[in-house]
Amino acid sequence: MEGNEDLAALMREAGFLKGDGSVGLKVFARAVSRHSDRTYTHTYVKRWLGGMVPRDDMTRRAITRALSERLGRAVGLSEVGFGTAEKVPAHLGLSYPDKAAEGIAIVGSLWQADLANTTALLNAPTNVGAWNEASLSWLVAARHDTANGSGKRRVSPGDIAGVQSMTEMFDRLDGQHGGGHARRALIEFLRTDLAALLRGSYSDETGRELFKVASQATLLGAWMSYDAGLHGLAQRYFIQALKLAESTGDRLRGASILDAMSHQATFLGKYREAANLARAARMGTETAGSPSASAHFYAMEARALARLGDAAECDRAMSAAVREFERRNPEDDPADWFAYFNEAELAAELGHCNRDLGRSVDASTYAAQSLGPTESGYVRSDFFATMVLADAYLDQGEAEQACRVALGALEIGEQLKSARCQAYVDEFRQRLDRVGNSATVRDFAEQASNTRLWHPEDARRAPNLA
Structure with a gap:
């Protein structure tokens, strides 16, 4: 039986998985129930054997006690494939x-x-x-x-x-x-x-x-x-x-992961580390022959440099990203998993960079291009680009247009469970606070109050439940 082989092995050792399997499962379920204030059936046991880890500590402990009772020795949580918070070293992974x-x-x-x-x-x-x-x-x-x-x-x-x-x-x-x-x-x-x-x-x-x-x-x-x-x-x-x-x-495959690490580091405000991770990805694949990958690596470097406020180096990286992107041939590119990086995605990256450099007109131009006829194909990506567009309009003093665009993003966000989306909303909220208590802002706040992402306590709680 696939799944939790550790649990299956202990149940076989204890005699619960011999002969008629269904009978053994029922017997084990009753044994576990005796050590808990809940009643379990053979269906629960099938799920545990299939790899599902009980969320509550009471159930996990009841399973180990049932096995300990039958085997005549102590059985730990890690032994049955569940593990415990206490036994997980802080440096794991x-x-x-x-x-x-x-x-x-x-x-x-x-x-x-x-x-x-x-x-x-x-x-x-x-x-x-x-x-x-x-x-x-x-x-x-x-x-x-x-x-x-x-x-x-x-x-x-x-x-x-x-x-x-x-x-x-x-x-x-x-x-x-x-x-x-x-x-x-x-x-x-x-x-x-x-x-x-x-x-x-x-x-x-x-x-x-x-x-x-x-x-x-x-x-x-x-x-x-x-x-x-x-x-x-x-x-x-x-x-x-x-x-x-x-x-x-496959070096390109590894480089794509460094590229993703760079993305996370920028999000967390570790901009120098983010730039270095993107550079490492590029350095490790200089002879790999993938303009698509190289363009994305440069774009990630540019994102970090923009947040640092290094306009000259960011411009250099953005220019390199565009140059590499124009060289690409998706049909021949060995990094086929970068096929999603189309014109809309590149425009979105350039929109982010220009927004962070304070070039609001350029930012709105690129963000609008990202949302244009060549769609990204990803709802969350569209949300990000739409929020960048709203930020850019606010920075241009176009509060009414910015609020209209942001409401569109919040509508998109109704189907998204994403802490990153919440961060974009929070950044827009900070920009909006600088506008003051105008009629436009009050009207926006009233309409936004009906959306989930405008209530950070609700939106931030949801992701960890999945």
Whole structure:
């Protein structure tokens, strides 16, 4: 049975999974119920075996006590695949693993602790040193290794295609509804299905393909955690995704993860680190032949430099981004996952940069282009560009137009569960405060009061529930 193999092994040892499986599940459910003030059925047991981690500590403890009673020895939470907040080291996932096998173990522990709602992990801050160590380790890596699993299950191309399809589905959900919408469901999938494959057996060639989809799925988990405001956890997922990518030998794949780290660092106000991460991504792929990737790396560097107020260097990076973008041929570009980086996305990046440099007219021009005939294809991206446009209009003194645009963004945001979206709204609110208590502002505030994102206490609470 796939899923929580640790729990399954202990239940077999205790005699709950021999003979008629359904009878054993019912017996185990009754045993667990005796150690709790709740009643469980065989359906609950199936879910636990499938990889679902009970959210409440009472249920987790009842499961270990039922097993301890039958086995005649103490059984800990980590032994049944649940783990505890107390046993999760504060540095879990921050270090860049030396070996692929170590990386598999670490990311598995992260998924497990995440599903167990480990407070120390969910509330963890980011660590600047971890960004530096990971980027340097990736840059100087001399070789890649793939852990040849010794498990009984033989991994097939169909298994890998299944992970790819699921990752693409969650990616669409993320873009349309935000990282807080289905983040936990993705992590549950990774903890069960992907973890089982990584523990399986595979050839070197199959292993490289498996690690490609594993790195991409883990990267998506990092993005969704970042978007949900779980920044320390997201950083850990980014780092482990980078190691999985290194194990494929695909430098562009790893560079795309450094690029994502740069994005998060800029969001968190770590602008110099963000610029360096983007530069590391570019330096590590100078001969890779991907203008699309190079353009995005320059754009991320520009975003950080704009926030620093370094107009000259930002202009240099923006010009390089445009130059590389004009060279690209999506059909021949080896970094096919950068295909989303179209004209609308580039315009959005340039709009952000010009807004942050105080060039409000240029910012509104680029933001409007981003929302023009070539759509980004992502609801959340449209929200960001629309808020940049509203900011730019405010900076131009066009309060009425800015408020109209912002209301449109807030309407888009009704379907998004995203801490990043809330941050854009907060930034607009700060700009609006400088306008004063005009009739336009009062009218906007009245209409905005009916939207979720204008109430930060509601919008910020939602992402962590997913």
